[in-house]
Amino acid sequence: MPEPLLQAVDLRRSFGTVHAVDGVSFTLPEGGSLGIVGGSGSGKTTTARIVVGLEHADAGEVRVRGRARPSRARGREQRLARAREVQMVFQDPYLSLDPRTGVDQVLRETLRLHFPDRDPEPRIRELLDQVGLGTRAADALPRQLSGGQRQRVAIARALAVEPAVLVLDEAVAALDVSVQAQILNLLADIREQTPIGYLFITHDLGVVRCVTDEVIVMRHGSVVEAGATAEVLAAPQHPYTRLLLDSVPHPGWNPDRIAAARQELTSPLAQPTQHTGGRSEPT
Amino acid sequence: MSTVLTRRPGLAKLRVRSGRSPLHLVCLGLVASVVLAALLAPWIAPHDPNAVDLGAALAGPSAEHPFGVDAAGRDTLSRLLLGARTSLLGPLGVVAFSTLAGVAIGTAAAWRGGWLDSLLSRATELVFAFPGMLLAVLVISVYGEGLLAPVVALGLAYLPYVSRLTRSLVLAERARPYVSAYRVQGHSALQICLRHILPNIAPVVLAQSTINFGYALMDLAGLSFLGLGVPPLTPDWGRMVFDGQTAVQHGYPLSAILPCLFVVLTVVAFNVVGERWADRVARRDR
Ligand SMILES: Nc1ncnc2c1ncn2[C@@H]1O[C@H](COP(=O)(O)OP(=O)(O)OP(=O)(O)O)[C@@H](O)[C@H]1O
Ligand SMILES: [Mg+2]
Numbered sequence: 001m002p003e004p005l006l007q008a009v010d011l012r013r014s015f016g017t018v019h020a021v022d023g024v025s026f027t028l029p030e031g032g033s034l035g036i037v038g039g040s041g042s043g044k045t046t047t048a049r050i051v052v053g054l055e056h057a058d059a060g061e062v063r064v065r066g067r068a069r070p071s072r073a074r075g076r077e078q079r080l081a082r083a084r085e086v087q088m089v090f091q092d093p094y095l096s097l098d099p100r101t102g103v104d105q106v107l108r109e110t111l112r113l114h115f116p117d118r119d120p121e122p123r124i125r126e127l128l129d130q131v132g133l134g135t136r137a138a139d140a141l142p143r144q145l146s147g148g149q150r151q152r153v154a155i156a157r158a159l160a161v162e163p164a165v166l167v168l169d170e171a172v173a174a175l176d177v178s179v180q181a182q183i184l185n186l187l188a189d190i191r192e193q194t195p196i197g198y199l200f201i202t203h204d205l206g207v208v209r210c211v212t213d214e215v216i217v218m219r220h221g222s223v224v225e226a227g228a229t230a231e232v233l234a235a236p237q238h239p240y241t242r243l244l245l246d247s248v249p250h251p252g253w254n255p256d257r258i259a260a261a262r263q264e265l266t267s268p269l270a271q272p273t274q275h276t277g278g279r280s281e282p283t
Numbered sequence: 284m285s286t287v288l289t290r291r292p293g294l295a296k297l298r299v300r301s302g303r304s305p306l307h308l309v310c311l312g313l314v315a316s317v318v319l320a321a322l323l324a325p326w327i328a329p330h331d332p333n334a335v336d337l338g339a340a341l342a343g344p345s346a347e348h349p350f351g352v353d354a355a356g357r358d359t360l361s362r363l364l365l366g367a368r369t370s371l372l373g374p375l376g377v378v379a380f381s382t383l384a385g386v387a388i389g390t391a392a393a394w395r396g397g398w399l400d401s402l403l404s405r406a407t408e409l410v411f412a413f414p415g416m417l418l419a420v421l422v423i424s425v426y427g428e429g430l431l432a433p434v435v436a437l438g439l440a441y442l443p444y445v446s447r448l449t450r451s452l453v454l455a456e457r458a459r460p461y462v463s464a465y466r467v468q469g470h471s472a473l474q475i476c477l478r479h480i481l482p483n484i485a486p487v488v489l490a491q492s493t494i495n496f497g498y499a500l501m502d503l504a505g506l507s508f509l510g511l512g513v514p515p516l517t518p519d520w521g522r523m524v525f526d527g528q529t530a531v532q533h534g535y536p537l538s539a540i541l542p543c544l545f546v547v548l549t550v551v552a553f554n555v556v557g558e559r560w561a562d563r564v565a566r567r568d569r
Contacts, residue, residue, distance in 0.1 A: 052467050076471070083469030095460040098479045109478075110468050154464070161468060 003066035005030045005197045006086070006165050011050055011060035013043075020046040021057070022221035028165065033191065033198040035212035035229060037205060037244065043221040044201045048169045051199065052088045064164060080114060087163035091170040093150035097142040103128075103153050104138040110160045127156040130193075132186060148179035152186070159190065167199045172207060184210050205248055209233060217241045239265055288491045288561050289444045290554065291498065307559050310552040317549050321367035330358035332365045332518045341535045353523070353538035354530040363541060366518040370546070373434055373512075374499035380438030382492045385445025390476055392446070393453035404450075407443040415440025416502060423511045433512040437502055441495050448491050452484040486564040493557030497550035504546045520546050 006028040013021040021043045028034045036044050049055035051062050053069065062069045064085040073079040090096035097106065104124055111120035128138060131152040142150055151171065158166055168187070172180040188211060191198065200212050208215050208229060215232050217225040217240065225238040236242045243261050320327070330348075340356040342348060350359035392403040410418075415437055422436035456462065457480065465475045504521030507513040513522050520542035527539025 054463050054467065079471065080469045083467065086467075088464070088467050090460050090464060092460060096464045098461045098465075098483070100482055101479065109470070113469060157464070157468070 002030065003063075004028060005032065005065060006051070006199065007063040007066075008047070008051065009060050009063065011047060011062070012058045013046055013050060013055065014058060019221045021050065024060075024216075024218070024221070024223055026216050026223070026226065028197050028199060031191070031195045031197055032214065033200060033212045035208040035215035036199065036201045036218060037203060037208055037215060038218035039203060039244070042218040044203075044218055045169055046221075047218070048088065048167050048199065048201050051165075052086050052167055053082060054088075083161050084114065084163055086165045086167060087158035087161050088167040088169065089151070089154050089158050089171040092174050093147055093154050094142075094174070096154050097150055099142055102139060102141050103133070103145070106153065106157050107160050110157055114161055123160070127160055130159065130190065131156040132182075146179075147175050148182060151175060151179075151183055155183075155186070155190075159194075159196075163196065165197045165199060167201070169201045170203070171200075173202065173204070180207070187211055205233065205245060217244065288448070288487075288494060288558070290494060290558070307555060310555040310559075313548060313552040314556055317367055317545075317552070318371065320364055321371045324364040324368055328358075328361040328364045330361040332357060332361040333516055334358070341530060341533060343535070344537070350541055351535070351537045353527060354533065354535075355526070359523075359538045359541060362518040362523055362538075363520070363545065366520045366523055366542065367545075369430070369513060369517055369519040370500060370504065370521070370549075373430055373503040374496045376430075376434040377437045377441055377499040377503070378492050378496045380435065381441035381445050381495065382488065384438070385442045386449045386481070386488060388442070389446035389449025390453050390480070393450045394457065394472060394476060400450075403446070407446055410439060411443045413440070416505065419502070419506055420509075420511060423506070428512065428514050430513060433503060433506050437499055441499060444495065445488065445491060449484065449488055452487060453480055456480045456483055487561060490557045490561035490564060493560060494554055495557075497553030497557070500553070501546060501550045504542075 004027045008024060008026050011021050011024045012019070024043070024047055026034060026036075036047065038044050046055060050057045053071070053073070056071045069082065069085065070078065073082050101109075107124045107127055108120045111118065111123055115123075124138065125135065128135065133149060133152050133156070137145065137149060137153075142153070145153065151174075155171075172183050175183060184207065187198065190196065198211065200208070202208060212229045214227065215229045216223045217232070217238065219240045225232060225236065225241045232241065233245065236245055239261070243258065243265060246258050246261065335356045336352065336358075337356040339348065339352045341354055342352045344351050348358050348360065350363065353359055353362070388403050388407070392400040418440050419433045419436035422432045426432040453476075462475060462480070465479060466472075503512065504519075504524070507519050507521030508525045510522075510525055513519040515522070523542040524539050524546075527536070527542070530536065530538050
């Protein structure tokens with residue numbers, strides 16, 4: 001059996017008394033797309049940050065093609081190798097780009113770092129083309145671009161490294177709906193063209209349906225349900241997943257019933273697990 | 284930006300309101316002309332600043348000596364012009380040293396954190412607790428006369444202001460997601476600091492350094508007024524006030540009052556220009 005592309009084994013991380021991530025495991029097959037859904041404060045971002053190496057795990061490990069990712073990179077070679085394993089697209093494209101660095105400069109820096117022997121210019125054009133940005137955008141500073149265009153730049157920057165896995169943490173949450181659809185299509189296209197794997201973090205079940213093959217549902221730092229996306233969405237097994245699904249406004253939607261269900265779920269009888277002291281339940 | 288620049292109590296009241304304030308323009312002009320005078324001094328000075336004409340000693344303003352002559356018979360205007368060189372060169376050294384070292388220390392402390400941060404913060408506090416002028420006097424008493432000793436001493440004394448400011452700026456900057464993005468991309472800490480963090484915080488640091496320039500000028504003038512630092516014959520504003528004491532006693536105060544005036548005006552001008560600069564940076568960032 002081939003090694004999975006990305007594997008998280010029993011990740012744990014607490015901040016003080018808050019168990020932000022509490023025993024999370026998942027597997028992303030080669031070229032696959034895995035969604036992580038959950039309400040606010042369920043530990044999705046912390047999981048993503050552990051996977052990319054911005055946060056260390058208290059316990060557990062992240063493996064890429066069977067090899068454990070070291071918690072700290074030592075030396076240039078290891079740093080670059082780590083970067084080529086996993087790249088990330090952040091939630092807010094208004095903050096994830098340096099305001100003083102132009103679009104082509106962002107890409108050039110990354111290409112020079114990872115491929116010093118190659119001429120970066122043709123590759124810059126290729127990347128901009130791939131994410132649907134014209135050459136006109138190449139000279140622009142981030143503040144001259146719209147949110148959608150900035151997120152395209154962030155995606156191009158991540159792709160420039162040619163990573164095996166792309167982690168997207170609420171990558172479309174800050175964008176309006178029509179731009180969201182464009183970016184999601186773009187991501188689907190990229191997956192068809194390249195053997196990249198996606199770890200797609202979101203609280204939006206519609207997004208999960210579009211771009212993931214498999215999904216895990218997180219609550220209070222642990223995985224409450226996992227399976228093929230279509231199955232989980234069609235026949236949710238865990239009450240929390242059902243609640244998430246019911247919380248999406250639809251015809252005949254009854255907020256009162258959902259509030260009652262949420263009450264039931266958070267009462268100590270129904271949910272004997274730890275309380276994270278985290279933020280509110282999904283809405 | 285919530286970072287506050289360090290200013291001394293008296294001068295902090297001098298605030299330029301936004302818009303094209305005339306005070307700011309005047310100060311900008313003053314800074315420019317003082318710098319220009321210092322650069323061009325040897326060519327525009329009417330006399331040799333050290334040429335002694337005892338016959339004309341303590342003479343009032345005349346066509347030949349527009350600002351009069353001091354007690355030793357030297358032309359005041361020429362000494363003021365050439366004095367601008369020493370008086371600006373000293374603070375320039377202080378500011379260059381404190382800015383370079385302060386930025387390096389502040390950045391290292393903020394980026395590394397942990398024991399390095401505590402160590403550097405303690406060391407900075409130690410220098411903070413020690414009055415800069417006292418430090419300068421001490422260093423001069425050990426190393427004797429010359430511009431270098433007081434410049435290094437004051438540079439050390441000003442360093443904590445810059446390093447503390449830099450540390451807080453870098454801490455705020457490194458928390459921004461774009462820094463995380465560069466780290467994920469595999470860029471080294473040094474590259475991220477030099478290429479992205481420093482250019483982003485530079486305007487605020489340079490504004491503080493501009494303000495510091497004025498204070499350093501004042502401190503150095505104070506030292507040379509005490510007869511410390513600048514060697515006797517060098518034209519220097521602080522030294523001129525010191526030399527002018529006898530003239531004041533004889534009722535010819537011009538050769539002492541003028542350099543005083545220049546020191547005060549230059550300090551205020553640098554203060555206003557620096558503050559205004561910081562203001563503009565803060566507004567642009569918002
Ligand atoms: N650096 C930190 N220091 C302290 N607590 C933290 C830190 N990061 C996260 N937490 C806590 O960990 C829990 C999980 O946070 P996390 O950001 O991973 O949730 P999330 O699922 O991404 O939420 P959201 O959907 O709102 O982005 C929260 O209770 C949060 O308050
Ligand atoms: Mg999050």
